Amino acid sequence: MAADLLSIASSGARAAKAALDVTANNISNASSEGYVRRSVSVSELAANSVGSSPTSINLAGVRVTGVVRNADSFRQSEVRRTGADAARADAEVNGLENIESAVEQTGAYESIVNFEGALQQLLSDPTDTSLRASVMEQGRNLAETLNVASSSLDAVRDGLLFEAQDGVDNINLISSELAKVNLRLTRASDASSDQSSLLDRRDSLLQQLSDKVGISTSFGTNGVVSVKLGNASGPALVTGGTPATFSMSAAADGTLSFAVDGTAVTLSSGALAGKNQALSELSTTRGELDQIAANVVDVVNTAQANGVDLQGNAGQPLFSGTSAADIAMIATGSSALATAPAGSAANSRDSSNLSALQTALTTADPAGSMNSLLFDISSAVAGRSVTRDALTSVASTAKIALQTQAGVDLDHEAVNLVRFQQAFQASGRVMQVASDIFDSILSIR
Secondary structure (H helix, E strand, O other): OHHHHHHHHHHHHHHHHHHHHHHHHHHHOOOOOOOOOEEEEEEEOOOOOOOOOOOOOOOOOEEEEEEEEOOOHHHHHHHHHHHHHHHHHHHHHHHHHHHHHHHHOOOHHHHHHHHHHHHHHHOOOOOOHHHHHHHHHHHHHHHHHHHHHHHHHHHHHHHHHHHHHHHHHHHHHHHHHHHHHHHHHHHOOOOOHHHHHHHHHHHHHHHHHHHHOOEEEEEOHHHOEEEEEOOOOOOEEEEOOEEOOEEEEEOOOOOEEEEEOOEEEOOOOOHHHHHHHHHHHHHHHHHHHHHHHHHHHHHHHHHHHOEEOOOOOEOOOOEEOOOOOOOEEOOOOHHHOOOEEOOOOOOOOOOHHHHHHHHHHHHHOHHHHHHHHHHHHHHHHHHHHHHHHHHHHHHHHHHHHHHHHHOOOHHHHHHHHHHHHHHHHHHHHHHHHHHHHHHHHHHOO
16 A cells, blocks of 8 residues: 555655646746746556456556647637738838828929919019029929928838838748748657647747738648648648748739738738738829929929010920929029910910910819829828728737637746645655554564
8 A cells, every 4th residue: 555655645745846846937938028837737646457357446647648728729820810901001001101201291282282383473564584483493392392391202112112022031030940840840759848849839920921911721740730821722931840931022012912832812911911901002193293393394394385574485395304303493493484375476475375374284183183182192191000900909809818728927927836736745744654654564573
C-alpha cells in the first residue's frame, strides 16, 4: 500500500509542478503579443484491473497529457475577418483624406474665383494696364495652382503605391514564414509546449496577413494551416510548406491589379484593397481636375482667337497645356488680352470680347466644377469615415471577446499559482506519509 501511495503522490507532484510551470509561463507572457493562455491537461492514471477481481480498488494517480492552448478558432477567425474589413476601410479613408488635402489646400478653387474676379474688374476699364496686369497675374496663379494640385496628387499616388508594394512584400514574407511554421508543426509533438509556441506564432502570422489582405483558412493535423485569398474558393497562398508568390502591377492611371503565381485575383478586404480603392478615387479626381484645366484653356484661348489685343493684333492663346499638370500661362504681357472684338482698332475700349469670355466661363463654370469636386471628395471622406468607425468598433468587439477567452488574467493566474502550490505541497506531504508507513512496516519485528 505504501508503494502505491508513494507512486500516486509522486504523480500528483509531477502534475502540480507542470501546472505551476505553465502558470508561471502565463504570468511571464501576460504582455506578450499573440500569446495564448495555456493550461495543463491531466487524466487519471488507471492501473490494469484484474478480470477475476472486478471489485478491486483501481488507483494509480494522475498523468499529464499535454499543454492546452485556450484558443477559440471561431473567435480567431472573426478577429481576422472583421480586422480585414476594418483595415480596408481605414486605408481607404486615409488615402481619401490625403487626396482631399492635395486638392483643397492648394487653393485651386480660390485661384479660379480670383481669375474670374479679375476679369470682372477689367470690364470697368479694358484699357487699364494695372487691371490687365492683375488678370494676367491671376491667370498665372491659376495655372501654377493647378500644377501644384496635380503634383500633390502625384505625391499621394506615389505614397499609396509605395505602401501597397511594401504590403505585397510583407505578404510574401509572412507567407514564407507560415510555410516554415507548417513544416515545424509537422515535426512537433502533440500537445507539447513547443507545439503551443508554434501555434501562437502561426496565429500571429495569420493575424498580420489578414490585416494586409482578406484570407480564408483551413487547418489540418498538427495545426498545419492552408491559406487562400478571399474565400474558400480563392487561390491558395500557402499550402503546407509551400508558399505562393503574390504580386501587383500598376496601370497608367495608378490603379492596381493583383495576382497569385500569375493568376489574377480581386481583393475585397484588407489594407491593400483599401489602398486600391483610394487609388481608384484618386484617378477619378485627377480626371476631373484635368478636365477643369482643359476647359479653362479651351474657353480662354477660344475667346482670345475671336478678338484683338490692346495693340489691335489678333488675339493669341493665353494658356498652353491640356491638363492640370501642364497648364501654363504663355502670354508675356498684359497687352495680350484680347478684350475687343475682331476688327477693332488699337486701344479699343470695346469690351464685348471680354464679355463673351466671361459668358463662356460662366457656361463652362470651372469654379462650380472645382467646388463640386471638393464637395464630392469631402462627402466621400465623411461617409467612409462613418463606415470605418463602425467596422473598427466591430473589430474591437471581436478582439475583446478573443482576449477575454484566450488572454492571460493575472488575478486568475495568481489563484492558480496558490492552488497548484498547495497541491504540490500536499503531494509532498503524502509522499512523506508513505515513507513513514514504509519505515514503520520495516521496523516491525
